[in-house]
Amino acid sequence: MKILLKLLPGLLPLLVYIIIDSFLPPKTAISVAISFGIIQFVLIGIIKKQWDKFILLDTVLLSLLGGISIIFDNEVFFLWKPALIETLLVLLLAIIYFTNINILFKWMGHYMEIPEITEEQTIEFRKNLLTLLILFTLHIALIVFSIYNLSHEWWAFISGVLLYIIMGVWLIAQLIINKINLNYRKKELVPILNDQLQIINVANRDEVHNGSKMLHPVVHLYVFNNEGNLLLQKRSNKKEIQPGKWDASVGGHIAYNEKPEDALFREAKEEIGLKKFIPQLIHHYIWESQIEKELVFVFVTKILDQNQLKLGKEVNELRWWTKKEIFSQLGKQFFTPNLEYEFLNILDKIWKS
Known part of the structure; x- marks a missing residue:
C-alpha cells in the first residue's frame, strides 16, 4: 500500500478521468482531468523545484485520448472506448516487456527509492507482465465480441465489472x-x-545433503516422561538419509533467519505434534558424515501430557524407551549414528533411569 501511495502522483490525472468520466459528459470529464494534470504539474514543480515529466506525459496522453473522444463522440466510439483505453495499457506493457523493464523501474524510482533488482526478481517480474498482457488482451477480445454479438447489458458487464473481477x-x-x-x-x-560458526551464505536442503560438506545448523530434541523413559521416533522409510531407523524425538534443520528455539518448536509440532514444552539446551557439537556436515544443537525436555503426541508425515512410529533397552540395541544398525553418538556422549551422562 505504501508503494502505491508513492506512485500515485504520476497516475492521478488518469485516475481522476476514470472516476469522473462515469458521471460527467465526455468533454467536461476530459477538460477537468487535463486541468487537474496541469495544475498538479505546476504545483509539484514549484514545491519540489523539479518538473515531473511523468505527470506531464500522463496529461498529454489524456489530451490525445480526449481529443479522439470529442472527435468521434458517437455510440460506436462509446462502445469501443473501454477497449481502446485498455489497448493503450497493453501497448505500454508490451513495450516494457519486449524492450527494457528499466522503463518502469525508472518511473517508480521517480517517487521512491528502488533497491537493486536481482536477476531472479527480473524474471519473476517479466512473468507477471506476460500474465497481465494475456489477461488484458483476452479481455479486449471479449469487449469487441460483446459490441457486435451481445446485448448492451452484457457489454457493460464485460467492459467494466468483469475487468475488476479478473x-x-x-x-x-x-x-x-x-x-x-x-x-x-x-x-x-x-x-x-564457516569454521567460526558465522553465517556466510545460504543453500537449500538438497545442496547440503549432496556431499558438499557445507556446515549448517540443525536441532535435536529428546523428550522424557515422568517415568524417566525417552521418546524416540522411527524415521520414515521414504527418507533419503537413514530411512527406517530410530532417531531423536525430534530433529530438523534451522532455516535461514530462524532461531534454534523457533526451529525446535516448528519441527516438534510437525513431526510429533508437540506444542507445549520447555526445552533446555544441553550441548552442541559438529557432526560429519559421508554426505553432510552439521552443527547440532541438542535439547531435552520433560512432558506431562502425552496425549498431545501424534505421528507426523515423516515419522513411522513413536515409542518410549528405557535406558536399558537402548543399550541392548546399540551397534546393531537399529539407531541412526547421530542417536548412538548423542546417547553415549551426552544423554548417558544426564539420564537418570
Missing part, C-alpha cells in the same frame, strides 16, 4: 502464491556457516 482474482492468486513461496523459501533455505 484483476481481483489475479491479485488474490498472486498473494496466495507469494505467501506459499515465501513459506517454502523460509523452510527450505538453510544458513551456511
Whole structure:
C-alpha cells in the first residue's frame, strides 16, 4: 500500500478521468482531468523545484485520448472506448516487456527509492507482465465480441465489472502464491556457516545433503516422561538419509533467519505434534558424515501430557524407551549414528533411569 501511495502522483490525472468520466459528459470529464494534470504539474514543480515529466506525459496522453473522444463522440466510439483505453495499457506493457523493464523501474524510482533488482526478481517480474498482457488482451477480445454479438447489458458487464473481477482474482492468486513461496523459501533455505560458526551464505536442503560438506545448523530434541523413559521416533522409510531407523524425538534443520528455539518448536509440532514444552539446551557439537556436515544443537525436555503426541508425515512410529533397552540395541544398525553418538556422549551422562 505504501508503494502505491508513492506512485500515485504520476497516475492521478488518469485516475481522476476514470472516476469522473462515469458521471460527467465526455468533454467536461476530459477538460477537468487535463486541468487537474496541469495544475498538479505546476504545483509539484514549484514545491519540489523539479518538473515531473511523468505527470506531464500522463496529461498529454489524456489530451490525445480526449481529443479522439470529442472527435468521434458517437455510440460506436462509446462502445469501443473501454477497449481502446485498455489497448493503450497493453501497448505500454508490451513495450516494457519486449524492450527494457528499466522503463518502469525508472518511473517508480521517480517517487521512491528502488533497491537493486536481482536477476531472479527480473524474471519473476517479466512473468507477471506476460500474465497481465494475456489477461488484458483476452479481455479486449471479449469487449469487441460483446459490441457486435451481445446485448448492451452484457457489454457493460464485460467492459467494466468483469475487468475488476479478473484483476481481483489475479491479485488474490498472486498473494496466495507469494505467501506459499515465501513459506517454502523460509523452510527450505538453510544458513551456511564457516569454521567460526558465522553465517556466510545460504543453500537449500538438497545442496547440503549432496556431499558438499557445507556446515549448517540443525536441532535435536529428546523428550522424557515422568517415568524417566525417552521418546524416540522411527524415521520414515521414504527418507533419503537413514530411512527406517530410530532417531531423536525430534530433529530438523534451522532455516535461514530462524532461531534454534523457533526451529525446535516448528519441527516438534510437525513431526510429533508437540506444542507445549520447555526445552533446555544441553550441548552442541559438529557432526560429519559421508554426505553432510552439521552443527547440532541438542535439547531435552520433560512432558506431562502425552496425549498431545501424534505421528507426523515423516515419522513411522513413536515409542518410549528405557535406558536399558537402548543399550541392548546399540551397534546393531537399529539407531541412526547421530542417536548412538548423542546417547553415549551426552544423554548417558544426564539420564537418570
